[in-house]
Amino acid sequence: MSEYQYYEFQALDRPLDAKACEALRALSSRARITATSFTNSYEWGDFKGDPVVLMERWFDLHLYLTNWGTHRLMVRFPRQFLNSRSLDIFLRPVDCAALKLSGENLILDIVREELEPEDNDWDDGSGWLAALAPLRADIIDGDLRLFYLLWLTAVQDGAVPDDAMEPLPGIGPLTGTLDAFARFFLIDQELVAAAVERPGDTPTTEALTPDTIQRLVAGLPDREKNGLLARLAQGDAHVASELRVRLRERLESRSSASRPVVTLRTAGELRARAHAIGHAREREKQQRLEMERKRQAAEQERARRARLDTLLKRGEAVWSEIEAEIEHRNASGYDKALRLLLDLKTIAEEQGKTEDFSRRLAAMRERHARKLRFIDRLVALG
Numbered sequence: 001m002s003e004y005q006y007y008e009f010q011a012l013d014r015p016l017d018a019k020a021c022e023a024l025r026a027l028s029s030r031a032r033i034t035a036t037s038f039t040n041s042y043e044w045g046d047f048k049g050d051p052v053v054l055m056e057r058w059f060d061l062h063l064y065l066t067n068w069g070t071h072r073l074m075v076r077f078p079r080q081f082l083n084s085r086s087l088d089i090f091l092r093p094v095d096c097a098a099l100k101l102s103g104e105n106l107i108l109d110i111v112r113e114e115l116e117p118e119d120n121d122w123d124d125g126s127g128w129l130a131a132l133a134p135l136r137a138d139i140i141d142g143d144l145r146l147f148y149l150l151w152l153t154a155v156q157d158g159a160v161p162d163d164a165m166e167p168l169p170g171i172g173p174l175t176g177t178l179d180a181f182a183r184f185f186l187i188d189q190e191l192v193a194a195a196v197e198r199p200g201d202t203p204t205t206e207a208l209t210p211d212t213i214q215r216l217v218a219g220l221p222d223r224e225k226n227g228l229l230a231r232l233a234q235g236d237a238h239v240a241s242e243l244r245v246r247l248r249e250r251l252e253s254r255s256s257a258s259r260p261v262v263t264l265r266t267a268g269e270l271r272a273r274a275h276a277i278g279h280a281r282e283r284e285k286q287q288r289l290e291m292e293r294k295r296q297a298a299e300q301e302r303a304r305r306a307r308l309d310t311l312l313k314r315g316e317a318v319w320s321e322i323e324a325e326i327e328h329r330n331a332s333g334y335d336k337a338l339r340l341l342l343d344l345k346t347i348a349e350e351q352g353k354t355e356d357f358s359r360r361l362a363a364m365r366e367r368h369a370r371k372l373r374f375i376d377r378l379v380a381l382g
Contacts, residue, residue, distance in 0.1 A: 006125030162268025170198025
């Protein structure tokens with residue numbers, strides 16, 4: 001396969017209508033098209049459509065993967081949930097990501113080129129978008145840790161100076177979705193581990209208990225509540241998310257004074273910590289390999305000892321078996337005879353009977369002197 005390209009789009013907020021499906025079918029006769037998705041792969045040729053245009057018109061998520069190392073993820077958000085200016089601290093040094101305004105939406109476009117997975121396993125792209133899709137809801141709910149991970153790509157690429165401060169005090173613990181994001185874009189594992197060592201200041205629904213929600217909703221102005229209810233009746237898919245954000249803001253504004261002050265780390269400190277984590281992981285890896293080597297060596301020694309004990313009990317029958325194998329006059333017979341001879345030599349050395357072994361071996365060599373392939377093997381073993 002010279003080329004491979006995988007395209008997948010998902011519509012989360014609104015299903016595709018018949019007209020949209022017809023337009024998509026015109027772009028590809030082979031694609032799998034449903035009311036919420038478009039999926040296709042190419043081994044020859046290219047996709048006729050423009051992913052940016054498709055995102056602007058119909059879709060909320062797009063994933064693209066090639067076998068030459070291009071990984072792309074696009075996410076569309078209602079613009080009211082993201083403040084592009086507040087994201088500048090994350091994205092300013094990042095070359096692989098951009099935010100684009102499209103009507104009432106913002107489209108986050110992330111592209112990394114020439115990525116080479118360490119394991120070199122074949123990846124056809126399927127399954128990745130399902131793993132990454134929850135990122136959109138998390139960001140709408142106010143979790144900005146994805147943007148921290150994007151900032152880490154700039155740290156990884158050397159685009160962030162050592163004295164630059166991290167944009168958040170930490171991002172731990174990672175969700176499975178954020179971990180999938182880091183793996184999809186091959187963000188340095190040690191840098192991610194360093195960032196995760198401190199807990200992230202992330203929004204949590206745990207604080208929004210039913211009693212707390214009742215109390216906070218009761219305190220909202222009537223005009224605000226009526227506006228949310230009207231949008232809900234009109235089928236706005238984001239009313240619940242927007243309400244949670246507003247309630248959380250009210251809750252956090254009351255508790256912000258009691259929060260401990262956390263010192264931000266510099267990019268240089270993160271790099272140093274990542275280096276230490278990498279060194280510790282390599283040391284642990286070598287220790288595991290050494291333990292495994294010792295285990296295998298001990299297992300091989302037990303097997304060798306059992307084999308020698310069995311030969312010792314068989315006595316003269318082993319010499320007869322060696323003669324029989326030599327008489328087969330083939331490579332497998334010669335090899336088996338030589339293995340048995342090596343074991344008998346070891347037994348003779350352990351019992352102090354090397355002279356007797358050498359005498360019998362010399363006699364065997366003389367008897368089979370015409371079997372040159374056997375003699376050559378015998379000479380090669382010394």
